[in-house]
Amino acid sequence: MASLARLRLSRTLPLRGVRTIQTSADTTQLHTTAPTDPAEPFTVKLDAESFRSYKCDGPELEVEVTKNQLLTMYRQMQLMRRMEMAADALYKAKLIRGFCHLAIGQEAVSVGLEHGIVPNDRVITAYRCHPFAVLRGGTVAGVLGELLGRKSGMSNGKGGSMHIFTPSFFGGNGIVGAQVPVGAGVAFAQKYMGEQNATFALYGDGASNQGQVFEAYNMAKLWNLPTIFVCENNKYGMGTSAERSSANTEYFKRGDTIPGLQVNGMDIIASLQAVRYARNWAVNEQKGPLLLEFVTYRYGGHSMSDPGTTYRTREEVQRMRSTQDPIRGLQRYIEEWGLATEQELKQLDKDAKAEVDAAVAEAKASPEPDVADLWTDIYFKGTEPPSMRGREREEVCFVSYIRGSSGN
Amino acid sequence: MHTTKLTARAAKRLPSIIVRRVSFDEVAVAKADRKWQRRWNSAVVEPPPAGGHLPSIATSEILRTTRDGALRTPGLTFSDEDASGSSSTIIGGRETRKMNVYQAVRDAMSIALSKDDSAVVFGEDVAFGGVFRCTMGLSEEFGRERVFNTPLTEQGIAGFGIGMALMGHTAIAEIQFADYIYPAFDQLVNEAAKIRYRSGGQYNVGGLTIRTPTMSVGHGGLYHSQSPEGFFMGASGLKLVIPRSPIQAKGLLLRSIRDPNPVIFMEPKILYRSAVEQVPVDDYELPLGKAEVLVPGSDLTVLTWGTPVYHCETALHMLNSPSPALEGVIPKSLRSAKVELIDLRSILPWDVETITESVKRTGRLVIVHEAGMTAGVGAEIAAEVQKRCFLKLNAPVKRVTGWDTPVALQYEKFHIPDAIRVLDAMVETLQY
Ligand SMILES: Cc1ncc(C[n+]2csc(CCOP(=O)(O)OP(=O)(O)O)c2C)c(N)n1
Numbered sequence: 001m002a003s004l005a006r007l008r009l010s011r012t013l014p015l016r017g018v019r020t021i022q023t024s025a026d027t028t029q030l031h032t033t034a035p036t037d038p039a040e041p042f043t044v045k046l047d048a049e050s051f052r053s054y055k056c057d058g059p060e061l062e063v064e065v066t067k068n069q070l071l072t073m074y075r076q077m078q079l080m081r082r083m084e085m086a087a088d089a090l091y092k093a094k095l096i097r098g099f100c101h102l103a104i105g106q107e108a109v110s111v112g113l114e115h116g117i118v119p120n121d122r123v124i125t126a127y128r129c130h131p132f133a134v135l136r137g138g139t140v141a142g143v144l145g146e147l148l149g150r151k152s153g154m155s156n157g158k159g160g161s162m163h164i165f166t167p168s169f170f171g172g173n174g175i176v177g178a179q180v181p182v183g184a185g186v187a188f189a190q191k192y193m194g195e196q197n198a199t200f201a202l203y204g205d206g207a208s209n210q211g212q213v214f215e216a217y218n219m220a221k222l223w224n225l226p227t228i229f230v231c232e233n234n235k236y237g238m239g240t241s242a243e244r245s246s247a248n249t250e251y252f253k254r255g256d257t258i259p260g261l262q263v264n265g266m267d268i269i270a271s272l273q274a275v276r277y278a279r280n281w282a283v284n285e286q287k288g289p290l291l292l293e294f295v296t297y298r299y300g301g302h303s304m305s306d307p308g309t310t311y312r313t314r315e316e317v318q319r320m321r322s323t324q325d326p327i328r329g330l331q332r333y334i335e336e337w338g339l340a341t342e343q344e345l346k347q348l349d350k351d352a353k354a355e356v357d358a359a360v361a362e363a364k365a366s367p368e369p370d371v372a373d374l375w376t377d378i379y380f381k382g383t384e385p386p387s388m389r390g391r392e393r394e395e396v397c398f399v400s401y402i403r404g405s406s407g408n
Numbered sequence: 409m410h411t412t413k414l415t416a417r418a419a420k421r422l423p424s425i426i427v428r429r430v431s432f433d434e435v436a437v438a439k440a441d442r443k444w445q446r447r448w449n450s451a452v453v454e455p456p457p458a459g460g461h462l463p464s465i466a467t468s469e470i471l472r473t474t475r476d477g478a479l480r481t482p483g484l485t486f487s488d489e490d491a492s493g494s495s496s497t498i499i500g501g502r503e504t505r506k507m508n509v510y511q512a513v514r515d516a517m518s519i520a521l522s523k524d525d526s527a528v529v530f531g532e533d534v535a536f537g538g539v540f541r542c543t544m545g546l547s548e549e550f551g552r553e554r555v556f557n558t559p560l561t562e563q564g565i566a567g568f569g570i571g572m573a574l575m576g577h578t579a580i581a582e583i584q585f586a587d588y589i590y591p592a593f594d595q596l597v598n599e600a601a602k603i604r605y606r607s608g609g610q611y612n613v614g615g616l617t618i619r620t621p622t623m624s625v626g627h628g629g630l631y632h633s634q635s636p637e638g639f640f641m642g643a644s645g646l647k648l649v650i651p652r653s654p655i656q657a658k659g660l661l662l663r664s665i666r667d668p669n670p671v672i673f674m675e676p677k678i679l680y681r682s683a684v685e686q687v688p689v690d691d692y693e694l695p696l697g698k699a700e701v702l703v704p705g706s707d708l709t710v711l712t713w714g715t716p717v718y719h720c721e722t723a724l725h726m727l728n729s730p731s732p733a734l735e736g737v738i739p740k741s742l743r744s745a746k747v748e749l750i751d752l753r754s755i756l757p758w759d760v761e762t763i764t765e766s767v768k769r770t771g772r773l774v775i776v777h778e779a780g781m782t783a784g785v786g787a788e789i790a791a792e793v794q795k796r797c798f799l800k801l802n803a804p805v806k807r808v809t810g811w812d813t814p815v816a817l818q819y820e821k822f823h824i825p826d827a828i829r830v831l832d833a834m835v836e837t838l839q840y
Pocket residue numbers: 128174175176177203204205206207208234236237238302532560562584588591
């Protein structure tokens with residue numbers, strides 16, 4: 001017992017002197033002057049500490065962007081944040097029940113990822129999934145409808161917060177870690193079919209310790225799959241800090257023979273550049289899997305019932321919010337580089353708010369799912385067992401009846 | 409390897425030295441964690457709204473809310489009890505305290521930790537008290553080397569516990585929700601269950617207990633409402649227990665921890681706060697593998713476990729004295745029916761004797777569980793009862809269960825059997 005105690009003591013000593021990645025959101029510099037044509041590319045330069053690489057060279061610090069793209073990113077990040085805030089309010093009004101996990105603070109990862117990939121790339125993540133669902137072809141109303149358990153929800157109200165999908169987004173997965181080997185399988189299919197695409201399999205710092213994650217690493221490397229493993233390191237898994245859960249908190253190095261890249265996940269331009277690099281690595285250069293670690297931060301609690309200010313200090317949260325916010329960071333770039341005025345950005349904020357307000361109204365107006373729909377989608381239509389048992393006195397509600405009644 | 413557990417050392421209470429000195433920082437963190445947990449839990453196990461599915465839990469007659477009633481719990485044996493003592497002298501000196509289920513579970517673990525210095529408690533976030541507060545304060549009391557957080561690794565947690573148990577340790581592991589036990593399924597079913605058999609009796613993991621919150625809360629959705637007990641029922645080598653109340657939770661958990669076989673202990677999460685009893689403060693146990701007759705009767709047997717115990721109790725009341733709204737659908741002739749209510753408590757092994765004895769007397773059986781119907785625990789019991797009681801049965805065995813569908817976010821309270829569905833099944837079975 002005594003020796004065990006010693007062992008644990010030594011493990012809890014903080015690591016000092018390890019170089020950490022920089023997570024400020026506003027250190028990227030304009031390289032040339034911004035052109036007047038909003039679609040014309042220009043170059044900006046990332047801070048030298050934006051990346052740390054493992055067994056790879058890592059991306060260039062010079063990034064090509066356009067005004068249009070930066071403004072779109074800004075608008076989307078605002079939209080994502082507004083949507084999550086609306087979900088928060090709906091939950092507090094007890095209109096959303098069950099479990100609900102918000103990604104406020106992590107917008108530079110979801111939006112940055114979307115801008116570095118193409119529509120036919122695939123994405124899969126765990127339960128913190130709302131922004132990906134919208135960006136990959138869903139709608140704010142579809143997400144909120146799902147959270148509310150309404151028919152208009154993207155899973156017809158049957159899934160809820162953790163279960164939202166689009167044709168290029170495989171969810172929305174509640175079992176932490178399970179999505180990672182699934183992502184490897186998706187990437188295998190892409191490769192097999194000769195698609196010029198990659199799959200981005202996301203998971204958290206906490207989930208990174210599930211055995212399945214390592215099983216997926218091995219398969220992806222063994223078969224040289226276009227799987228980009230993406231660890232969203234927001235420093236906590238529920239109330240447990242990364243240091244308390246992981247022997248190696250340098251998540252980008254955990255792939256063993258899989259090269260990795262740690263990324264400032266609060267600067268959307270760094271996120272974008274990292275994703276472009278990863279995609280190029282897997283798709284154009286066909287070098288197999290790569291492990292991206294986005295160092296990011298969640299402002300709110302783990303889920304709605306966690307205030308999120310007890311296992312970390314209020315000051316820590318406040319500091320991240322005030323100095324490293326990804327939206328404010330991009331706002332500064334846009335203003336400093338003369339791409340748009342504060343007034344114009346305010347208008348974008350207003351538009352985002354209006355869009356979310358309209359989506360809330362639309363979602364609320366949608367009815368709850370039809371009762372009959374609760375036992376559809378279990379099997380392929382027409383191949384079901386004659387009845388799904390358990391419901392009724394004498395199982396009067398047979399599938400044939402359901403089919404007849406909801407045949408539209 | 410022998411099967412004796414380390415309870416031999418039980419008598420000696422550990423000196424307080426075992427409580428490791430904690431720094432200010434850790435105390436602050438622990439306090440903060442506690443506060444967090446409190447809020448966290450209040451949302452997780454928030455009871456359903458009025459008109460929801462637990463109308464009777466606050467007033468249940470099954471719960472033992474007096475000291476005397478608590479001490480007279482059938483089958484209760486105090487661990488320090490002199491077998492020759494009469495029950496009155498035993499009851500005389502015993503204290504009880506008001507506890508809910510999570511407090512009773514915590515109390516059991518505290519006793520196990522203090523009496524057995526090889527006992528450790530671990531799982532995701534347990535050092536902070538756990539999502540449902542069952543391990544609140546244990547790491548402060550017994551040290552972080554005995555009550556510790558694991559990474560997110562259910563298969564790892566189960567395997568790790570098996571390894572400890574192979575070394576003769578008492579390993580009390582928590583799987584945060586029963587819905588997350590599936591990643592650990594292989595370790596439990598292939599390793600824990602079979603190790604004694606496949607080593608020809610040389611090894612065993614009797615020291616392993618897996619605790620996990622189970623059943624629904626009314627709005628948990630697909631991954632927070634499942635009742636996976638049936639999946640373990642065929643895994644000979646394991647035991648599986650589901651308590652219904654604080655007294656039951658403490659006594660059955662202490663017995664499970666000390667049982668020389670690996671035990672999965674599933675705690676109905678909605679009962680953590682809502683079920684309150686006077687609980688004996690001393691170290692006591694309740695037997696595994698024994699069902700308990702809660703209400704004796706002669707016309708119909710209703711068998712259940714965990715949360716639905718209280719829905720069944722409500723249904724019994726509805727049958728005997730229906731509200732005006734129900735009067736029209738409950739024939740007068742049935743209102744005096746005497747229904748026997750049984751809590752199965754142990755799913756594996758299950759108490760065939762008590763159940764078949766009851767059904768032979770009543771001739772009718774209704775089984776109620778939250779898990780789906782197909783190949784649920786009720787299926788196994790129904791098959792055995794039909795075999796053993798065939799000539800005595802006056803009606804087919806009826807099952808009232810969750811649907812054979814995933815638990816949708818919406819309509820969860822209709823998915824889960826409630827008092828009305830139980831009542832309907834009782835009426836049908838009595839009229840057959
Ligand atoms: C298999 C499994 N175990 C436990 C949980 C409960 N749980 C949900 S989220 C979570 C923490 C995950 O943390 P991390 O991977 O860092 O993701 P984050 O919440 O920070 O986005 C836990 C323990 C779960 N959903 N699935």
